[in-house]
Amino acid sequence: MRAWVVRAGEHGERERAALDEGVLLAGWLGLGDLAEARTRDDVKVAVAAAYPDEGPYTVGNWTGQLYRFVHEIQPGDLVVLPLKSLLVAIGRVTGDYEYRSAAADGMRHVRRVEWLVTDIDRQVIQSDLLDSMGSLLTVFELSRFGAAERVTALGEGKADPGRPDADEFAATLTEPTKLFEEVRRRTSDEPLALSIRDFLAVWGIQRRYPADTERIKNDLEARGLVTVPPFTEGTLDSQIAVLAGGAEPDESGTSAVTRLSGSTVQSPAVQSAAHAAGHLAEEETEPQTVAYRVSNLDSANRMPESVRIGDSLGTAMTIMVLRGYSQLPVLDADGRLRGVVSWESIGRARMADPGADLQTATVRGQEADRSDDLLDWIGTIQQSGYVLVRDHDHKVCGLITASDLTVQFGTRVRPFVLVEEIEQRLRRVVDRCIPLDRIRAVVPRGRASRVNSAANLTFGAYGHLLRVPENWAALGWAIDQQHFLAALEECRNFRNSLMHFSPDPITDDQLLPAQGLLELLRSVDPQI
Structure with a gap:
């Protein structure tokens, strides 16, 4: 099922x-x-x-x-x-x-x-x-x-049981102090590992806006802690380890980060963190900005189907037909990329030799590192239709297609388009119904002379303008003023947070208040 x-x-x-x-x-x-x-x-x-x-x-x-x-x-x-x-x-x-x-x-x-x-x-x-x-x-x-x-x-009417691999312990870390205490209690051989989503929840945060990210960095620095890999990279479900990065060396003369990098740990999450720890730059624990990395796409962290060196061309073709794929990565025994087989490469190989095998039909594949800037690869993905993703060990860990980009940037553009239509509709109805002198009245005196229409207003000014009974009555809307103004203020806060930009996706629930306001504006002012 x-x-x-x-x-x-x-x-x-x-x-x-x-x-x-x-x-x-x-x-x-x-x-x-x-x-x-x-x-x-x-x-x-x-x-x-x-x-x-x-x-x-x-x-x-x-x-x-x-x-x-x-x-x-x-x-x-x-x-x-x-x-x-x-x-x-x-x-x-x-x-x-x-x-x-x-x-x-x-x-x-x-x-x-x-x-x-x-x-x-x-x-x-x-x-x-x-x-x-x-x-x-x-x-x-x-x-x-x-x-x-x-x-x-x-x-069946039951509660959501949560993900089967949910970290029940992480749910107990309800505030930064508890996180700090837990890291201090643990040894370097058993570091605290949790998802970025659970890590952010310690601060009551769902998305990595710059201001929130800076606050967490400051808290970590003040306590001498570090996350590896950095919590600013990867998706919300990527795993990180939280370490006492500033602690003095132990009897062996090594730091916790170095010991973790060289330890033989069992947890896959901790193994990943241990490897990343060995790649931290000197005196640097976190990047200064939140870059939009290749790893921010879910598909970059989802192992694609593949064939191995030595498989038959028929195996590759069968998988491609069953799954509707245009190409498949060809990997060696260690999971590293050795090329790509596609319908185009198969056609070219069979034209030269009807009996061509997988090796003959394999061509060089495009490969990005998880830590690369995604923007640097957009042109390649648009041109070739895909790019494979490798991890720190140069093993294939994901595949990004043009379709993934369409969904990802569609998700990111949609909130801006929604807010833009709300602002356009507010401008139009205000210019049509409220005289310019009353529009200027809500602007500080020193700037009023520069206001020639509603287009010169900030988004927050609409709330002040429409709170005036005379202006509200001029609209002629048969809706509740207080509910509308509350929705407008909620949208203003959403717009402000949107303009700070975050690498994390905006969910449907976070969009709903703005969508509701837009639907209301479309109802009371149905002009296109």
């Missing part, structure tokens, strides 16, 4: 029909029946024909989602439907793919589902599972952190 998320439209426009009719609705306006599309290539042909103006990356992304919806989702699987109301519905798939030709466009691609529960509050779902639900894709699998078992429990 597997667990999936199938959204009901970007703004939840299909969720009422999904709940009332007991169906999953895939959308995709203008796309015909996929019942006869047996393979991924068949689906791709149909998508390309329906959307001839779309590029290959978009076509490939949509193909993957639709292939999952038509073929990979099976009766008996669980499905999660996030709702606009901040609630979550969970159901069990009961039927195969259907195409309803008589239904409205966008309501034709369906899977039957029995809804088990439709009113789960997101607050009862732990943050790691909520984050997994935050993808912008319409159809995707929840495959991490024991998701299927946890969704099963939620569907």
